[in-house]
Amino acid sequence: MRALILGGTGEGREVARLLAERGWHVTSSLAGRVSAPKLPVGEVRIGGFGGPAGLTSWLLNQGVEVVIDATHPFAERISQSAAEAARATGIPLIALHRPAWVKQKGDKWIEVSSMQEAAEQATRFAHVLLTIGRQQLAAFANDPHNLYVIRTVEPPSAPLPPRHRVITSRGPFALEDEKALMIGNQIDVLVTKNSGGTLTEAKLQAANQLGIPVIMVQRPPLPKVALQASTPKEVLTLIERI
Known part of the structure; x- marks a missing residue:
């Protein structure tokens, strides 16, 4: 089984670890904005894909079976590309975005x-x-x-x-x-x-x-994705249902 994780976050690294432990071939894609990023287990690629068309081509050429969008909640461009590539290929897309902060008592x-x-x-x-x-x-x-x-x-x-x-x-x-x-x-x-x-x-x-x-x-509007998770473990549960 082959997965592409659009990562750069702690959640993305945790998903890579969990899938690798289960025998998946995992590729994590990082934006490359930090010169010495924390690297996940598995294969790592740095840089963009060239928009939705480039990502679509890459997914088909690599035989990817599931895409996990575990990017930063403000990385709206790659999230949009992932949604468009998933629609074009029919490959399942899971959006993993950590819950937003909620205003607490005393917050101004x-x-x-x-x-x-x-x-x-x-x-x-x-x-x-x-x-x-x-x-x-x-x-x-x-x-x-x-x-x-x-x-x-x-x-x-x-x-x-x-x-x-x-x-x-x-x-x-x-x-x-x-x-x-x-x-x-x-x-x-x-x-x-x-x-x-x-x-x-x-x-x-x-x-x-x-x-x-x-x-x-506040967070920008992100693409509507059918499969959504808020934790890495929820990603595994969704994958099992695909």
């Missing part, structure tokens, strides 16, 4: 639907903590007044705000460390994507305890 969320809207809201604050990755930092580059503390896994290359401080670090992050980061940098707002999961959830807890508002960018 400012919910926005785009990064541009987040940038507009951020101008109201003096010391902004950005934990949105590297790809969309340019949205904040035109604010000459406020200080932006930017945390990324690797140094960003996009245009940055004139007043900024870059911290390169990879999660998971501890609650007390997150609180110390916010207090030490006089953070008065946190900007993040609603990616869900536990790896970086401590920043939300820290903001809650410190009374710091959170500009929360």
Whole structure:
């Protein structure tokens, strides 16, 4: 049995492990945005497929029997390509996306639907903590007044705000460390994507305890997929039913 996992997430790595243990031939595809990613077991390919047509061709040439979309919830382009390729080939597609974070008691969320809207809201604050990755930092580059503390896994290359401080670090992050980061940098707002999961959830807890508002960018609409899972084990259950 052959599976393609569109991964780059902890959930994708766990699915690869579980399927490999069951004797599957697993190929995990990573976007390649991080120079030293955590690699799953099995075969790994780096880079895109060339859109839906390229992915369709690759699936047929490789004899893939199931596709698992375990990408980041904000990787809408590859999710759309996967849905189109699945329809074109008839190969079952399972969408594995971790549950979104839910607002808790005491949270001061400012919910926005785009990064541009987040940038507009951020101008109201003096010391902004950005934990949105590297790809969309340019949205904040035109604010000459406020200080932006930017945390990324690797140094960003996009245009940055004139007043900024870059911290390169990879999660998971501890609650007390997150609180110390916010207090030490006089953070008065946190900007993040609603990616869900536990790896970086401590920043939300820290903001809650410190009374710091959170500009929360909501997830983009993803393709409607018949087979949906929220955990790696649910993926295995769905595969058994195919």
